[in-house]
Amino acid sequence: MPVLKVLLVIIVGLILATQRFDLLGPDARHHLNNMVFYVFYPALIGCSLAETMTLEGLADLWFLxxxxxxxxxxxxxxxxxxxxxxxxxxxxxxxxxxxxxxxxLGNMLFIILPALCEEENNAFGHASTCSPDGKAYASLSLAVSTFGKLKHSSMVIMRSNSVRKIFAPSTIAAMIGFIIGIASPIRKTFIDDGAPLHVIYGSAELIGNAGIPSITLIVGANLLKGTITQMLEFSLIMLWNYGIAAVSLTFWIACYLWLLG
Known part of the structure; x- marks a missing residue:
C-alpha cells in the first residue's frame, strides 16, 4: 500500500507534465527542483533533526x-x-x-515515509512516533551521504576556491538541526512547548513538509521524457528489483533483528 500511494502521486506528476496540462514542464520542474534543493529539503532536514536529536537520546540512535x-x-x-x-x-x-x-538514501525514504506511517506494524512504531522518528532516520541518512562528499568537495575547493561546493543547503541544515537539538538552551528557545521562538520552528516545519510531495511530483513528471521502449525496460528492471528485494529484504530484517538481540 505505501508503494501504491507513492505511485499514484507519481502518476499525478506525470499527468501534470503532459502537454494538455503543462503545469510541470521543463522550466517548472527546474524551478521546483531548485525549491526542493535550496528550501524545502533543508527546512525538512533541519526541523527533523532538531526535534529528534536530543543529547540524552543521541546515544540510543547508534543503530541509524x-x-x-x-x-x-x-x-x-x-x-x-x-x-x-x-x-x-x-x-x-x-x-x-x-x-x-x-x-x-534520503530521497526515497522521504517519499515513501508518509504512506508508510499510516500502515500498522510499520518499522517506526506507532503513528504518533512514526513521522518524527522516520523523518529523523531519513534526514540522518541524507545528511550522512552529503557528509560523505566532504573529502571530494574539499579537494574541489582547494582547486577552485569555491566555498559553496562543500556547504550544500542540506549539509548546513543538518548542522543547524544537530546544534538546536543537542544544545538544551537553544532547544528550549525554539522547540519545546511555550518556547519564545517556536513560531520560527513551526514556520520552517511547514515549509519543509512541502518537500516530500514536490519531489514525488517531479519524479512523475520526469517520466514523461521516457520513450515506450525505455518505459518497458524500466518496468522489467523494477520487476526483477522487487522480486529480488522480497528475498533480500526479508533476509536483512532477520539479520538486523538478530544483531539487536
Missing part, C-alpha cells in the same frame, strides 16, 4: 549510523559486482559503484 554504513558497504559490493558483469566503460565504474552505494 550503523544501518547507513552497512547499507553503503552492501551497495558498494553490489555496484562492484554490477560493473564486473555489465562491463561499462572504465571511466564510469566509479560513478556506477557510487550510485549503488548511495542507493536510495
Amino acid at each position: 549510523l550503523v544501518n547507513v554504513l552497512i547499507s553503503c558497504i552492501i551497495g558498494s559490493v553490489l555496484g562492484w559486482i554490477l560493473v564486473k558483469i555489465t562491463k561499462p566503460p572504465r571511466h564510469l565504474w566509479g560513478l556506477v559503484i557510487s550510485c549503488c552505494s548511495a542507493a536510495n
